[in-house]
Amino acid sequence: MKKTISKLQNQIVSSAHPTETVTENSIPELKDVKLSSEPGKLSMKPPQFEGKTPWANYRRQFEAAARANGWNAGEKAVALTLALRGEATNILQTLTAQEQEEYDQLVKHLELRYGQAHLEHVYHSQLKNRCQKSGESLQEFEADIARLVRLAYPATPENVMERLAVQAFLDGLRDQETRQALTLAHPKHLVDALASALEFEAAKQSCKSQSKVRAIEEDGQVPADIEATIRKVMKEVLPERKNIRCWNCGKIGHVRSKFPPWEQIHPGSHGLLQQVGRSLCPAQPGSLYRR
Incomplete structure (x- = not known):
């Protein structure tokens, strides 16, 4: 020395x-x-x-x-x-x-x-149970898979390590449609699997937006959330009707449909109610109703 x-x-x-x-x-x-x-x-x-x-x-x-x-x-x-x-x-x-x-x-x-060689069995377990978390991006998930694969299999050849990483990435994806699409694509490298997953997610989001617009145009129906928004805006913009007069009693503040039935006010006067109703109905000939 x-x-x-x-x-x-x-x-x-x-x-x-x-x-x-x-x-x-x-x-x-x-x-x-x-x-x-x-x-x-x-x-x-x-x-x-x-x-x-x-x-x-x-x-x-x-x-x-x-x-x-x-x-x-x-x-x-x-x-x-x-x-x-x-x-x-x-x-x-x-x-x-x-x-x-x-x-x-x-x-x-x-x-x-x-x-960390003595911790390989720990990394094996972590890699096996690793799934994409809620709110975790594809890039973050791919980076963690690459890290765990290298820690779990440090002496493995590069081509074998790539296959293990791709398989772990596919098994851990949250979206089943993305997993199926990548399985059919047969990516050989982890970066290729990530690129394919990003492209598929972007295409799926684009198709969802177009299909929603097309459904509204064809059916003429407005989704519940949009309808609720329109009603809220109309309620705020349009003034409320005031001085509403009832056709039955002539008082202000309610409409005829909200007026209580005559039988509830005067029990046993059903015949009189019909006679008065016909005389006040604008559709009956000789009605006493005048605007």
Whole structure:
């Protein structure tokens, strides 16, 4: 380990100042330098790891920096050790000196502590039971399906993972018509399934609007909600009729249809009521009714 650190320090100093003499005081601290295995080559410093970032995402970034710098296994172990911060440094207490110098052993312990491989059965269950929630858009549902598939099947080939994601997306759709349409379309990729679902939903909404307008034009019937709105507007706009006069009694304030029957007011006067009614009826010849 000490030899590897010393070698890296000498390479960095010589590449930065090739004509200067290297002394003990001129060697910078290793924690502040960017490791590089080739003199004069721009080095890529890996990000720090505190245990809060998902380990799988961080390892991809670290491996990308290692490939760019051309590090070997020993240099990767040194760089990963120096990249640990905060709580993540506690992992070093569980390692022997030999394990700390071996990159694979260091990654193995970090994977056990911060990785998600031991949670695969949990993600399997979540993916199996994942359905589109009420009010959840197709884009949000598709993004969560893609996340769960990669967590549940991290070592699965890409083509197999795509088929699993498409099937989970179809099984979890809320709308049955959309599910049937996508099943007949046979999408091979998750993005294709999402695009087809969005197109079908847009076409279905357009057809519903057109069919509603066509039904009103053909039947001449106004839906209940529209009819209620029209009645409300008419009631607010049109003035109420006042000074309504009853044809039976001649009083103001009610109509003849609301006037109580004569029998209720004067029981036993049915014949007289008929006679008076005929004399007052405008349709009877010789009626006494005058406007």
